Every structure is written in C-alpha cells, then in structure tokens.
Amino acid sequence: MTQYKYLLDEKELPTHWYNILADMKEPPPYYRHPVTLELMKDPPMPPPVFPMALIAQEFSPERWIEIPEEVRDVLKMWRPSPLYRAVRWEKALDTPARIYYKWEGVSPPGSHKPNTAVAQAYYAKKEGLEGLATETGAGQWGSALCFATRLFGLKCKVFMVTISYHQKPYRRIAMEAWGGDVVPSPSSETQAGRNILAVDPETSGSLGIAISEALEYAVTHEGWKYSLGSVVNFVLLHQTVIGLEARKQMEMAGDYPDIVIGCAGGGSNAAGLIYPFLKDRLTGDRPNLRAIFVESAACPSMTRGIYAYDWGDTAKTGPVAKMHTVGHGFIPAPVHAGGLRYHGMAPSICALLDQGEVEARAYQQNACFEAALSFAQAEGFIVAPETAHAVRAVYDEAMACKESGEAKVILFNNSGHGHFDLGAYDAYHRKELPDYELEQEKIEQALRELPEIPA
Ligand SMILES: *Cc1c(COP(=O)(O)O)cnc(C)c1O
Numbered sequence: 173m174t175q176y177k178y179l180l181d182e183k184e185l186p187t188h189w190y191n192i193l194a195d196m197k198e199p200p201p202y203y204r205h206p207v208t209l210e211l212m213k214d215p216p217m218p219p220p221v222f223p224m225a226l227i228a229q230e231f232s233p234e235r236w237i238e239i240p241e242e243v244r245d246v247l248k249m250w251r252p253s254p255l256y257r258a259v260r261w262e263k264a265l266d267t268p269a270r271i272y273y274k275w276e277g278v279s280p281p282g283s284h285k286p287n288t289a290v291a292q293a294y295y296a297k298k299e300g301l302e303g304l305a306t307e308t309g310a311g312q313w314g315s316a317l318c319f320a321t322r323l324f325g326l327k328c329k330v331f332m333v334t335i336s337y338h339q340k341p342y343r344r345i346a347m348e349a350w351g352g353d354v355v356p357s358p359s360s361e362t363q364a365g366r367n368i369l370a371v372d373p374e375t376s377g378s379l380g381i382a383i384s385e386a387l388e389y390a391v392t393h394e395g396w397k398y399s400l401g402s403v404v405n406f407v408l409l410h411q412t413v414i415g416l417e418a419r420k421q422m423e424m425a426g427d428y429p430d431i432v433i434g435c436a437g438g439g440s441n442a443a444g445l446i447y448p449f450l451k452d453r454l455t456g457d458r459p460n461l462r463a464i465f466v467e468s469a470a471c472p473s474m475t476r477g478i479y480a481y482d483w484g485d486t487a488k489t490g491p492v493a494k495m496h497t498v499g500h501g502f503i504p505a506p507v508h509a510g511g512l513r514y515h516g517m518a519p520s521i522c523a524l525l526d527q528g529e530v531e532a533r534a535y536q537q538n539a540c541f542e543a544a545l546s547f548a549q550a551e552g553f554i555v556a557p558e559t560a561h562a563v564r565a566v567y568d569e570a571m572a573c574k575e576s577g578e579a580k581v582i583l584f585n586n587s588g589h590g591h592f593d594l595g596a597y598d599a600y601h602r603k604e605l606p607d608y609e610l611e612q613e614k615i616e617q618a619l620r621e622l623p624e625i626p627a
Contacts, residue, residue, distance in 0.1 A: 176256060176257030176259050176425070177254055177255075177256050177257075178254065178255040178256070178257075178421035178422075178424045178425055179252070179254055180252035180417060180420055180421060181252075182248050182252070184252060184417070184420060185244055185247060185248060185251050185252055185413070185417070186239065186412075186413050186416040186417065187238065187239060187244070188236040188237060188238050188239060189236070189237045189239055189409045189410060189412050189413065189416075190235070190236065190409070190412040190415070190416060190447060190448050190451065191229075191232060191233075191234055191235055191236070191237055191405075191409055191412075192408075192412075192443075192447045192450065192451065192454075192520060193232070193233060193405065193520065194233060194234065194235035195235065195451055195454040195455060196454065196520070196523065196524065196527075197454070197527060198523065198527065199520070199523065200493075200494060200519035200520050200522065200523040201494045201519075201523075203491040203492060203493050204481060204491065204492040204493075204623075204625070205491070205492070206483060206488055206489055206490060206491060206492055209481075209492060209623055209624075209625060209626060210626075212491065221387060221390055221391065221397060221398040222397060222398060222399075222400075222406075223292070223295040223296050223298075223299045223301065223397055224299065225295040225298070225299070226292065226295055226406045229405070229406040229409055230404055230405045230406045231405075237409065239291075239413075240291075240294060242294055243290055243291050243294050246290045246294075246320075246323055247287065247290060247413065249279075249280070250278045250279045250280065251287075251413065251417070252417045252421075253274060253275055253276055253278050253279075253414070253417065254274075254275050254278065255272060255273070255274050255275070255417070255418055255421035255422070255425075256272065256273055256275060256551070257270065257271065257272050257425060258271040258272065258273060258547075258550070258551050260550040260551055261546070261547055261550035261551050262570070263550070264546065264549070264550040265546070265567070265570050265571065265574070266574060267570040267571065267573050267574045268573050268574065268577060268578065268579040269569065269570040269573035269574075269578075269579060269580050269581070269582050270427060270579060270580075270581045270582070271566060271570060271582045271583075271584075272422065272425065272427070272429070272581070272582070272583045272584075273583070273584050273585070273586040274414055274417070274418045274421075274445055274583070274584075274585050274586060275553070275586045276414065276441065276585065276586060276587050276588055277553065277555075277556075277586065277587075277588050277589035279316075280319055281312070281315045281316045281319050281346070282312075282556075282588050282589045282591065282592075283312055283316065283441075283556065283587055283588030283589075284411060284414060284440070284441040284444060284585070284587050284588065285312055285313055285315075285316035285317075285401055285440075285588075286316040286319060286320055287410050287411050287413055287414065287444065288316075288401065288406075288407045288410035288411060288440065289313075289316040289317045289319065289320035289321075289399075289401070290320045290323070291410045292304065292317070292320070292399050292410075293317070293320040293321045293323065293324045293326055294324060296321075296324070296326055296397060296399075297324040297325065297326055299397075300395075301326065301395055301396065301397055302326065302327060302394075302395035302396060303321065303326050303327030303328060303329060303393075303395065303396050304317060304321055304326060304327075304328055304329070304390075304396065304397060304398070304399040305328075305329040305330075305331070305386045305387075305389040305390040305393075305396055305397070305398055305399070306328070306329070306330055306331070306386050306398065306399040306400070306401070307330070307331045307332075307333075307357065307379060307382030307383045307385065307386045308330050308331070308332050308333070308336075308343075308347075308382070308401075309332075309333050309336055309379050309382075309510040309511065309513065310336050310340055310343060310510030310511065310592075310593075311332060311336060311340060311342075311343025311344060311346070311347065311592075312343065312510075312511055312556075312588065313401035313402075313511075314330040314332060314343065314347050314352065314354065315343050315346045315347050315350070315352075316401065317330070317352075317399055317401070318330065318346075318347040318348075318350035318351065318352030319350045321351075321352075322350045322351045322352075327351075327353065328347075328350075328351070328352040328353065329352075329353050329355075329386070329389055329396070330347055330352050330353065330354045330355070330386075331355060331357035331359065331365075331382040331385040331386045331389070332344060332347075332354050332355070332356060332357060332382065333356075333357055333376070333377040333378060333379060333381075333382050334356040334357060334358065334375065334376050334377035335376035335377060335506075336510065337354070337356035337357075337377075338356070340592065342592050343592055356377065357377050357381055357382040357385050358375060358377055358381050358382075358385065359385060361385070361389070362384075362385040362388045362389055362392075363388060364381065364384040364385050364388050364487060365381070365385050368381055378486060378503065379486075379513065379514065380485050380486020380487060380500065381486060381487070383484075383485040383486070383487070383489075383490065384485060384486070384487035384489055386398055387485075387489055387490065388489075401438070401440070402437060402438025402439065402440040402514070402518070403438035403439065403440070403484065403493075403514070403516065403517070403518050403519075404518070405518075405519070405520060407438075407440050408439065408440050408443040408444065408447070408518055408520060408521075410444075411440045411441060411443060411444025411445075412443075412444055412447055412448055413444070414441070414444040414445045414585060415444055415445045415446060415447055415448030415449055416448045418445060418448070418449075418583065419448055419449065422583065427581050428458070428581065429449060429461070429581045429582065429583040430460070430461070430462065430580040430581050430582065431461075431462045431463075431464060431569055431580060431581070431582045431583070432445060432446045432449050432450075432461070432462070432463050432464070432583050432584070433463075433464045433466065433562050433565050433566055433569070433582065433583070433584040433585070434446055434464075434465060434466065434562050434584060434585040434587070435465075435466045435467070435509075435512065435558050435559055435560075435561040435562040435585075435587060436465040436466060436467050436474070436512070436517065436518075436521065436532075437467075437509075437511040437512040437513065437514050437558060438514050438516075438517065438518055439465065439517050439518035439520075439521045440518065441585050441587040442465050442466075442521075442562075442585060443518060443520070443521055444585070445583070445584075445585035446463045446465075446530070446585075449461060449463070449583075450463050450524070450529065450530070453529065454529065462531060463529070463530040463531065464530070464531045464532070464533055464565055464569075465517075465521060465525075465530060465531070465532050465533070466532075466533050466534070466535065466561040466562050466564070466565045467512060467517075467532065467533070467534045467561070468504070468507055468509050468512035468513070468534065468535070468537070468561060469534040469535055469536045469537075469607075469608070469610065470504045470505045470507040470512075470513070470536075470537070470608050470610060471498060471502070471504040471507075471512060471513050471514065471515065472498065472534045472610065472615075473495070473496045473497055473498050473514075473515060473516055473517045474496045474517055474521075474522070474525060474532035474534075475532050475533065475534040476498065476534070476610070476612075476615055477496045477497045477498040477499075477515075477615065477619075478496065478497065478619060479494070479495070479496050479522060479525075479526055480494065480495075480497060480619075480622055481493065481494050481622065481623055481625050482495060482497040482499065482500050482515075482516060482622050482623065483500040483623065484500070484516060485500065486500050486501060488500065492623055493516065493519045494519060494522065494523075495516045495517050495518070495519050495522040496516070496517045496522045496525065496532075497515055497516045497517070497619075497622070498515050498615050498618055498619070499515060499615070499617075499618025499619045499620075499621055499622065500515055500516075500618075500621070501515075501618050501621050502515045502614070502615065502618035505606075505608035505610070507537050507557075507608065508537060508557040508593060508595075508596035508599070508605070509537065509540070509556075509557040509558045509560070509561065510557075510558075511556070511558040512558050512561065515618075533565055535561055535564045535565070536607040536608070537557070537560075537605055537607060538600065538605055538607050539564050540557070540560035540561050540563065540564045541557070541560055541596070541597065541600040541605065542564075542600075543560065543563045543564040543566075543567040544557075544559070544560035544563050544564075544590075544597075545597075545600075546567065547563050547567075553586065553589065554589060554590045554591065554594070554597070555586060555587075555588070555589065555590050556587065556588040556589060556590045556593060557590060557593050557596050558587060558588070559585075559586055559587045559588055559590070560590075562584045562585060562586075562587070563584070563586075565584070566582055566584045569582050570582065
C-alpha cells in the first residue's frame with residue numbers, strides 16, 4: 173500500500189511566523205487594565221510580566237515576523253513535522269472525503285506546545301533572565317516549558333494544580349526530568365497561595381489560582397518573568413509554523429482543504445494550523461474555506477458563552493480581554509481534556525468568530541473518545557483527549573460526506589499523543605466516563621461577575 177506521508181526537508185522549516193492581525197478586517201480590540209479597566213492602547217501592558225520582545229509581537233501589525241535562527245535550530249529537532257493522509261481511516265469510515273492530519277506528537281514533550289515554549293525561552297534568555305514561572309493543569313504546558321528552558325540554560329518554576337499533581341504524576345516526573353521545579357498549587361510559596369490555603373487547606377486547586385501564583389512569583393523574583401502557553405496573540409503567532417508547513421505539504425499531496433479543523437482550549441494549536449489557510453479566505457482567494465474550532469461541551473466559551481470583556485484569570489490580576497467567555501469564575505467539570513478547560517478563548521479567534529469568518533462547535537467527551545478509538549484502530553496514533561475533540565468533528569464531517577456523496581478535503585491538527593492519558597481511555601472502555609450536562613444557570617451565574625466596562 174502506498175504510504176500517504178508528506179515530509180519536508182529541514183531547509184523548508186518556515187523562516188517567518190504569520191501574523192493574522194495584518195489580514196483581519198478588524199483586529200481584536202485592545203486589552204483593558206485589570207483594575208482601572210481602561211483601554212491599554214500603549215504597550216507594554218502593565219506590569220510587563222512577559223519578555224519585551226514578546227510584548228512587541230503581541231501588538232505587531234507586521235504580516236510576517238522573522239523566526240530567530242536559534243529558535244529554528246531547536247525546532248529542527250522534530251520539525252518540519254509530518255503530514256499524513258488518513259487513507260486507512262477513510263476506508264474504515266467508508267467516506268468519499270479525503271482526510272489529512274498534521275502530526276504534532278513528534279516533539280519531545282509530545283504536543284504542539286514546545287513550538288511557542290522554545291521561542292519564549294529564547295527571548296527570555298536573550299533578555300538576560302534567570303528563569304520563567306508558569307502554571308500548568310494536567311502538565312502538558314509545564315512539560316513543554318521545562319524542556320525548552322532547559323535547552324536555553326534557564327530555570328523553570330511550575331505551579332501545578334494540586335489535584336493533577338497528585339492524580340497525574342507522570343507529567344510532573346517528566347518536568348522534573350527536564351530540571352523543572354514543580355510545586356502543587358496552591359502552595360505556601362506565594363501570598364496568593366497562602367491566602368487560599370488559610371481558608372481551605374484541603375483545596376484541590378484551580379488553573380486560575382495557579383496563574384495568580386506564577387504571576388506573583390515572576391514579579392517578586394529578580395530576573396524572572398511569566399510565561400503563558402496559549403490565548404495571547406504571540407503564542408498563536410509562534411504556532412503558525414504548523415499551518416505554514418502544512419500548506420507546502422498539501423501542495424505536495426496535490427490537494428487544498430475545504431475544511432480545516434482544530435481543537436481549542438485557548439486556541440493555539442487550532443489557530444496554528446488554521447490561520448495560514450484562513451489567510452486565503454480573508455484575502456478573497458478561497459472565500460469558501462471553512463474553519464472549525466472545536467471545544468469541550470464542559471467549557472463551551474464559543475458556543476454558549478458571550479462575547480464580552482473578561483479577566484484572563486480567576487484572581488483578576490491579568491489583563492481584561494474581549495473574548496467569548498463563560499466567566500472567569502466558571503469552574504468546569506473535571507473532564508479528561510484538561511487543556512480544554514479554560515473559561516475564555518484567544519481574542520483573535522473570537523473576533524473572527526464574531527465576524528463570521530470561522531465556526532465553533534462543542535462535543536461531550538464520550539463522543540470524542542469513540543471517534544478517537546476509531547482513528548487509533550485505523551491510523552495507529554492514540555491521540556490526547558483534547559485532540560479527540562478535533563477527531564470527532566472530522567468524523568462527523570466525513571460522515572456527512574458519506575451521506576451527500578461529496579468528496580471534500582478535510583485537514584485537522586493532530587495536536588499531541590495521549591500516552592499520559594491512557595487512564596481516560598480505560599475509563600471510556602469501562603463505561604465510567606461521564607458526560608456532563610451543563611446547566612445554563614451555572615454559566616449565567618458566572619457571567620454575572622463580568623467587569624462593568626466604563627462607557
Ligand atoms: C494544551 C493542549 C491543547 C489545547 O490548547 P490550545 O492552546 O487550545 O491548543 C490541545 N491539544 C493538546 C495535545 C494540548 O496539549
């Protein structure tokens with residue numbers, strides 16, 4: 173059987189990142205100050221918690237931003253990543269659709285996340301910093317940053333949500349193997365953590381609390397800054413290497429996608445694949461291209477939230493962004509796709525959604541694991557629970573093609589492997605995986621706490 177696998181030479185690794193803000197009819201509105209709620213028109217955003225080069229990228233109007241040679245050197249460890257055509261899965265589904273996927277599980281930490289972690293570590297090193305502090309839920313982002321900081325000789329401090337720290341030790345062990353300093357959050361190392369522990373010493377923690385701790389750690393330690401793994405423009409920018417490579421690989425395959433799909437927690441892997449193709453729609457070359465961002469029904473910011481200004485973190489210390497949100501105080505059910513449990517979404521994706529340029533969809537976890545198993549049994553790869561959401565959307569689109577007889581071309585981002593999440597597959601097999609029916613009242617309650625924007 174012919175292997176439909178499209179590989180690029182190292183020389184073809186992109187030299188520039190693609191900045192979609194340059195091609196949007198209207199870019200997302202400015203951030204607002206977390207306390208005064210005033211528009212923050214002039215970067216840097218106070219406090220300057222990120223390396224300055226990243227703050228400049230966040231607001232850059234340039235369409236193409238050069239990737240530093242040192243960053244490309246590290247990315248070459250696993251990039252360009254392969255693109256496959258899922259011929260065996262197409263056959264198993266008996267669909268006329270042609271399905272392609274970009275495989276990001278080839279990076280050492282096993283997902284797309286090091287694409288930005290490497291860039292962030294590089295700029296931190298260049299700025300003369302000693303280390304980066306961050307938060308992590310299930311540990312995918314934390315492991316990507318520990319890996320990247322290590323390669324640039326920096327330290328990494330990770331505040332890991334307590335419940336995951338105890339329930340999912342393998343990612344912690346990986347972070348420690350790369351030299352990271354991982355503490356369960358809330359911890360006694362920050363005022364934010366001590367305040368929470370004083371009230372509830374047995375708390376299981378949350379991503380919102382962990383963000384507050386990492387921010388506090390960064391601003392109270394000389395030579396340290398904060399690092400974020402999704403949502404903001406510069407992270408999505410760094411992820412566009414995925415789509416830029418995929419464009420060349422689709423060309424090798426002699427195809428162009430009708431539909432591009434990615435799962436979305438904060439939106440970085442999906443935007444990374446989608447934006448370089450969406451460029452063609454925005455500039456009028458491919459007006460019918462469909463882009464679908466797939467979220468978890470347990471945290472449905474795009475499909476059931478509202479488009480409004482909200483704080484990026486629970487403690488209300490970070491900037492306020494206009495985005496689709498279910499409210500910064502919303503606590504999602506403990507679904508296995510830990511990376512899809514963020515209350516908001518990348519502001520650029522939200523603006524595109526509002527402008528009708530992209531679509532959003534949500535799925536319950538059982539439907540996702542069903543599709544992920546069908547994919548694994550045909551293509552071999554056992555995908556991350558987050559990725560399984562994209563796989564489900566592809567499955568449904570392929571089935572729609574079977575109904576209609578249309579041979580559409582579908583491309584999706586296979587954002588990472590699920591080797592640390594096999595417990596979730598086990599729960600699915602044992603029929604112990606709950607689907608959570610989210611009551612509208614719970615969302616409305618969280619939305620009552622949105623900031624009141626001054627006129
Ligand atoms: C973190 C993660 C996601 C979700 O994050 P985005 O920023 O939305 O991409 C998706 N897939 C994998 C494998 C992840 O690790």
